[in-house]
Amino acid sequence: MSDQTPSRVPALSRGVRMREDKARGGWVLLAPERVFKLDDIGRAVLEYTDGVRSEAEIIDLLAARYSADRAQIASDVAQFFDGLSQRRVLEFH
Amino acid sequence: MAMQTDAQRAFAEAGNPVPIGMLCELTHRCPLQCPYCSNPIELERKNEELDTSVWTRVLHEAAELGVLQVHLSGGEPAARRDLEQIVAACYDAGLYSNLITAGVNISRERLAALVDAGLDHVQLSFQGATEATTALVSHMPSAHSRKLAFAHEVAQFGLPLTLNAVIHRANIEQIDDFIELAITLGARRIEIAHAQYYGWALANRAALMPSREQTMRAVDKVERAREKYHGRLVIDSVVPDYHARYPKACMQGWGRQTLNVTPAGKVLPCHAAETIPGLEFWNVAEHSLVDIWKKSPAFTAYRGTSWMPERCHGCDRREIDWGGCRCQALALTGDAAETDPVCVHSPWHDEVKQIAEEESVHLIDMEQQAFRYRRPGG
Numbered sequence: 001m002s003d004q005t006p007s008r009v010p011a012l013s014r015g016v017r018m019r020e021d022k023a024r025g026g027w028v029l030l031a032p033e034r035v036f037k038l039d040d041i042g043r044a045v046l047e048y049t050d051g052v053r054s055e056a057e058i059i060d061l062l063a064a065r066y067s068a069d070r071a072q073i074a075s076d077v078a079q080f081f082d083g084l085s086q087r088r089v090l091e092f093h
Numbered sequence: 094m095a096m097q098t099d100a101q102r103a104f105a106e107a108g109n110p111v112p113i114g115m116l117c118e119l120t121h122r123c124p125l126q127c128p129y130c131s132n133p134i135e136l137e138r139k140n141e142e143l144d145t146s147v148w149t150r151v152l153h154e155a156a157e158l159g160v161l162q163v164h165l166s167g168g169e170p171a172a173r174r175d176l177e178q179i180v181a182a183c184y185d186a187g188l189y190s191n192l193i194t195a196g197v198n199i200s201r202e203r204l205a206a207l208v209d210a211g212l213d214h215v216q217l218s219f220q221g222a223t224e225a226t227t228a229l230v231s232h233m234p235s236a237h238s239r240k241l242a243f244a245h246e247v248a249q250f251g252l253p254l255t256l257n258a259v260i261h262r263a264n265i266e267q268i269d270d271f272i273e274l275a276i277t278l279g280a281r282r283i284e285i286a287h288a289q290y291y292g293w294a295l296a297n298r299a300a301l302m303p304s305r306e307q308t309m310r311a312v313d314k315v316e317r318a319r320e321k322y323h324g325r326l327v328i329d330s331v332v333p334d335y336h337a338r339y340p341k342a343c344m345q346g347w348g349r350q351t352l353n354v355t356p357a358g359k360v361l362p363c364h365a366a367e368t369i370p371g372l373e374f375w376n377v378a379e380h381s382l383v384d385i386w387k388k389s390p391a392f393t394a395y396r397g398t399s400w401m402p403e404r405c406h407g408c409d410r411r412e413i414d415w416g417g418c419r420c421q422a423l424a425l426t427g428d429a430a431e432t433d434p435v436c437v438h439s440p441w442h443d444e445v446k447q448i449a450e451e452e453s454v455h456l457i458d459m460e461q462q463a464f465r466y467r468r469p470g471g
Binding site for chain 2: 013015016017019021022023024028032035085087
């Protein structure tokens, strides 16, 4: 990742949304003809992903919430966002 | 090695499944006449179609049952005047709505109304990557230009767009063109779906089947396009079955993830299930969706593993491909409870390979009479 990466602002693409999956338990991301099952971390990341916060701000919030190593979180979050972006369900503004 | 009749046992064997997706065939009416249509040869008539209130109830029952995504299909779903209300019912029930359309009869105003009703996604079919091929396959001369105009409108509304191309001999050389078309139209996703041979496609198999070389070339083109457009276009591909070594896990296993409601309200484990004789389908007019999912004879028949022939039941891939496709087993062996003959372990496997090779070398011209077009009354 380049140095500018944390300044990018991630947003779920139009037609993509997160919701609870009561029947199976847990949370899912609904996308065009795709359902992604989210783990707790994925859900937490997307809760902060509002199209306004930058990636750096999201990482700060997560680091505080989980009292975890910021560098580790930064790397996980970047990977998570990149993965969703490659699947065309998330965009960077 | 026959139909399962013990609903409880089958349900447990399949892992107490909760369906994720529901395909709603809102109508069998369609302005196109594609020769591989997935509708049954015996089309259901308009006067048999479920009304808005029943669809609304079924959608709410589906959400309750655990369905997350609803695919509004047909025929052409926009042939129904109440499509907006049905989309709104999906939205109310919290369901993700996907409109599967030919895109030839939806005006800009109507699309705006569908967006307002909460439509999430559009899947648009293209029968060819060129005007001539689309006209030949759909049997509608103006189809291609209408589809292009519709795709632009979908983009203007900011709706996510998927292109769907059913691939067969008449368009298999256009793989790259379909993918370019998807890029040009701003689609996020394209489905390259090789024709599956049952129903109408089976009736037209000799005119549709590509050669093995064509198929391999097509698979290769898809792979290269995937690399080229990685991160820009998602390319999903339904592999050409007759040339494969193992069968597809049809529907991810019978009665495990999806259900399909016909225009008249019959609930099927897959859209081609009516080709199998002796299956008893329950109708949403008479049963709740949850009862149909858990107990109806058609869902029980090939659910789980104990219905399987020993060849499948004793195989390590038992819960990978779930015996493959029942409709294909029937179409090619005469017995729906047989191993899918695409499987290398099936005694019919060599025969299937031979059919694929023989039919693909028949000389066909691109004349219209090569196809038996889909229309009511067969």
